[in-house]
Amino acid sequence: MSRFLLIGPPGAGKGTQAEQLSVAFGIPAISTGDIFRHNVKNETELGKLAKSYMDRGEYVPDSLTNDLVRDRLSQPDVAAGFLLDGYPRTAEQVTELDAILADNSSELDAVIQLTADTDEVVRRLLGRAAEQGRADDTEDVIRRRLEVYEEQTAPLIDSYASRGLVIRIDGLGPVAEVTERIIEALENQSGISPR
Numbered sequence: 001m002s003r004f005l006l007i008g009p010p011g012a013g014k015g016t017q018a019e020q021l022s023v024a025f026g027i028p029a030i031s032t033g034d035i036f037r038h039n040v041k042n043e044t045e046l047g048k049l050a051k052s053y054m055d056r057g058e059y060v061p062d063s064l065t066n067d068l069v070r071d072r073l074s075q076p077d078v079a080a081g082f083l084l085d086g087y088p089r090t091a092e093q094v095t096e097l098d099a100i101l102a103d104n105s106s107e108l109d110a111v112i113q114l115t116a117d118t119d120e121v122v123r124r125l126l127g128r129a130a131e132q133g134r135a136d137d138t139e140d141v142i143r144r145r146l147e148v149y150e151e152q153t154a155p156l157i158d159s160y161a162s163r164g165l166v167i168r169i170d171g172l173g174p175v176a177e178v179t180e181r182i183i184e185a186l187e188n189q190s191g192i193s194p195r
């Protein structure tokens with residue numbers, strides 16, 4: 001059973017690593033950011049609500065985000081485990097995830113903290129803006145997303161660390177190398193191996 005969280009600043013490479021780990025461990029990677037973007041694109045009610053926050057680099061309200069994740073984690077494909085990318089990001093989301101897991105009599109196995117310094121993440125995000133044109137990849141919004149991450153999400157790492165769950169991984173370097181670091185650390189520190 002592998003139940004992981006991936007935490008790190010915007011641009012640290014969470015989405016990229018989530019895809020690699022999803023394949024290696026045979027578990028779904030669940031990205032709240034991707035789910036919101038999908039809803040925005042399809043102009044659903046949720047998408048309409050989420051868009052105004054996302055465009056400004058602010059977090060979507062906890063109530064919406066928590067309902068979405070509770071629903072996603074009730075689907076059958078998470079029975080063998082899951083990797084959450086970009087959730088929880090607030091103290092209230094941590095509380096909700098604890099409640100969801102308790103309701104399912106399950107627990108987290110590891111919290112993977114992906115690090116990258118600010119210059120590097122800004123450089124990556126501006127690069128991505130040029131390639132993909134994501135609405136929230138403009139320089140002002142990027143700066144706001146980094147601020148919100150530092151204020152609201154970085155402190156959550158301490159609370160997971162006090163539970164002994166955090167493995168800290170340097171997110172700089174070639175994608176495959178970073179994946180290798182994560183897998184090695186999971187094996188060495190948490191005794192968890194890919195399938």
Ligand code: ADP
Nearest residue numbers: 010011032033053054058059060065086087089
């Ligand atoms: P990044 O981490 O690179 O900023 P994401 O794709 O993970 O990008 O998220 C994009 C946006 O989606 C966030 O800036 C936020 O508005 C919204 N979002 C994603 N996950 C959450 C969450 N757990 N809580 C609140 N808002 C979220």
